[in-house]
Amino acid sequence: MKKHLLISFLTACLLMNCTKKKDDNKDSVTLLALLALSSSSCTTSFGAGVPDWIKNSFTCVTVSVSGSNYVFKTTSVPTYKSVYWGSTSSLYESSLYTNSSGKNSANPNLIKSQNITLTVPMNNTSTSAPASSFGAIGVSTNGIVIYNDQAAPGDSLSTEYYTFDTSQGHPTNTGAYHYHVEPPKLTNNDSNLVGIALDGYLIFGKKHDDTANGTSGFSLGGANSTTQCNLSGKTTSVPTSWTQAANYNSTKTSSTAYHYHVNNGSEVNGIILSGKYIGTAGTSQ
Ligand SMILES: [Zn+2]
Ligand SMILES: [Zn+2]
Incomplete structure (x- = not known):
């Protein structure tokens, strides 16, 4: 292009x-x-007081500081090819994600630029595990918003799953492009930073680090629990393999700090965020 x-x-x-x-x-x-x-094309900008770990990790977002919150604004428009650009777009590709059960088929929607604002608490230490809601409950490092493991009412994710494009994303009927499950553009069974949840806790790929521990030691939740990292029964800090860990909030890097991981399942079970947050969430609009 x-x-x-x-x-x-x-x-x-x-x-x-x-x-x-x-x-x-x-x-x-x-x-x-x-x-x-x-x-x-996508806009990336950072206001006064936005820390280095955000500046060095996120693109296609506008971030500012407001009181004790970070405010992430995004259009949630991908910069890569998708069937959901429509056949007249130079970013169109006809293929979809090929899953183990067969071929996907596109939903009737097309990607449209959104005006999404996520207000995320900076220093959240709450672990009250409230339920997450439908819609944007986090934002990825590439600006694409994250939805939980629920599909729009009347549908289930296991059905919606067969409409994902090659990057495991799809748009709603208002054109809001989003991820539910492990996005291959950002992570592939590794410890990469995937994004930030609406409660301010960070989301990493399926692995806590690059060691042989892999994901086997994790206590990862399904639809009814949080996806807290727990290695050998001990809650651990954010992965030190993340190059920005040293710049992250010290309350979030202590040995008892919480964070999320992409769920240790494949395809539809490799959900990013489950039905519950770790702590009290900010707002999404
Ligand atoms: Zn969806
Ligand atoms: Zn972890």
Whole structure:
């Protein structure tokens, strides 16, 4: 896609500092023109006081600090190919996720830019395990919102599952693109940071770290429990394999800190967030 090529070129320019003469008006004009052309692609911006671990982990979100909350705003529009762009889009691909039971078939919806705001508590230490609701209950590191393991009323996730695109996402009837299960664009049976839940606790891939422990020692919940990490009966801090762990809130990195993992199941059972949060959630609108 033209825009993407331009964005890549612009990024390469910035990295290589190819605008050597900073006082050269011509270069500035060219850069401005490129920026204008890329304005419809995803936006990443961080306000005053947003910590490094967020800046270094998230893209396609606008994050600010409001009191004791982080405010994540996202359009939840993927930057990759999907059947849900529609056949006239340059980002269209006809294939869907190929699951073990057979082939998926697309739902009738198309991706539409959303205006989603998640207000997430910074220093939550609550472990009251309230039920999560339908809709956005977290945001991924690529700006795509996360839904729980429930499908829209009248349907079940085990049915909806067969409509996932190659990246395990799909849009609602209002075009809101989202994930329910392990998103291969971000994690594949590893300890990558996947996103942040509405209660402010972080979500990692299926593994706590890269050791042989794998996921076997985890106490991972299904639809009716939290997905707290528990290695050998001991609650553990966020994975130190996460390069931003040192920059994370110290209340969340102690040995008794809670965090989530993608559930240790495949396909429809590899849910990201279950029917309950760890602690009191912020708001989503
Ligand atoms: Zn869904
Ligand atoms: Zn863990």
